Amino acid sequence: MYKDILNKIEEYDVIVIHRHIQPDLDAIGSQLGLRGIIQNNYPDKSVYVVGDDSDINILGSMDEVSDDVFKNALSIVLDVAGSKRVSDARFEQASETMVIDHHKNGTDFADHFFSDSNQIATCQILTEMCIREDLTICSDTATYLYAGLVTDSGRFLYPMTNALTFECAAYLVKKGARVQEFYDGLYDEELNFKKLKGYFINNFKTTKQNVAYMKNTPDIKKRFNVSTFTVSRGMVNQMSGIHGIPVWANFTEDDDGLIYVEIRSKKTPVVEIAKKYGGGGHDLACGCTLSEWDDADKLLEDLDRLIERTQNNG
Ligand SMILES: [Mn+2]
Structure with missing residues (x-):
């Protein structure tokens, strides 16, 4: 699965990354994380992140992308498989579409569908890909992926948390994930x-x-x-x-x-x-x-x- 994902990415110079509407930190973390993975390993490619901006988005902002960018692009949709819940519907104009997800839903649009419901987070899928395929990642990328891993696992509490979850966490910390900085943001709540x-x-x-x-x-x-x-x-x-x-x-x-x-x-x-x-x-x-x-x-x-x-x- 991971080789197939990377082979498809290698075919394209322009890649647009989507995720679901009403994003959580796995959606945003996997989106910014995958952009980082591509930039870290294929620096000549143009990569964009699209979708609605949200108050949960403590990690980074989205790109403004014009329609013509999609024409020759690969659109990768993360953490969701159904077309109705994808933020920025212009994936329909892309050359090809790919979904990477960990929910138990089928897809109604993707040309390439990579889904594993045994994975606790989309960020865990992407992190495992980095480990198994020996990819390079910078500390920003590691921090984004860590954010999704921690939150989708309920701070490593949910039953699907397993050895792979901790292997991924350890890997990301080794790659410079700024754990404390992320928690400081996560646990600083508004009074209301x-x-x-x-x-x-x-x-x-x-x-x-x-x-x-x-x-x-x-x-x-x-x-x-x-x-x-x-x-x-x-x-x-x-x-x-x-x-x-x-x-x-x-x-x-x-x-x-x-x-x-x-x-x-x-x-x-x-x-x-x-x-x-x-x-x-x-x-x-x-x-x-x-x-x-x-x-x-x-x-x-x-x-x-x-x-x-x-x-x-x-
Ligand atoms: Mn998720």
Whole structure:
């Protein structure tokens, strides 16, 4: 897989790197990390990073790219496989497209699809590629990749964290990843964000089977002056790590009425329920989008039934 990725990169002088909308640090880290990998190893190539800029983007900014750049370019899309969630749709104008991802979704557009759902982060895939293919990387590149590795593994806590995760972390630190500097940025929270966390901890509810949940209407984000994404993805894990709570779900209504759902689980795979409602993701961390609140209750009932069934099976 890694040789195939590099062979394709070698064919192109111009490469544009995309990732998903509403980026997390694995999306941004893998994007800036891959740009670094290409610049460090193929200095004659032109590499651009594109997509919406976001407040989560503490790592670096995106490039302004004109349409004609795409004509003879290879577009590489990271950390997402479905065309709808790719930021900057101009990959459609590229000569060829490639996806590198670690989610359990298939792709509906890529000419070349490299996906490994056993990998905890897209940054881990790219780091392993550097190790196995003996590539050169500078300390900036190492720092970007470290950022995605740390955050997508839940600070090395999630169950998919394994020997490879630590091998990659060790490699990146050896390559000069500025770990402390990154943590300083990561753990320096805004006051309204901290207060929103407190609001979540004090107000979540539970179902019969102890599924924790929050239903957030748009006034919450106004009250705490944050984005829908911050309430949704940013807060779901305020309900994690609680004794007796096997699954937790966060429902957040956006201004257009759509309800973003984030579902997390300690052990029982829940991704099939996300898929039932048109979403997807990982076994223990997934999501979907609903158009009405009635479906939120149905989804909670589905989670309850799943937990009940699992408990009865031992
Ligand atoms: Mn990821």
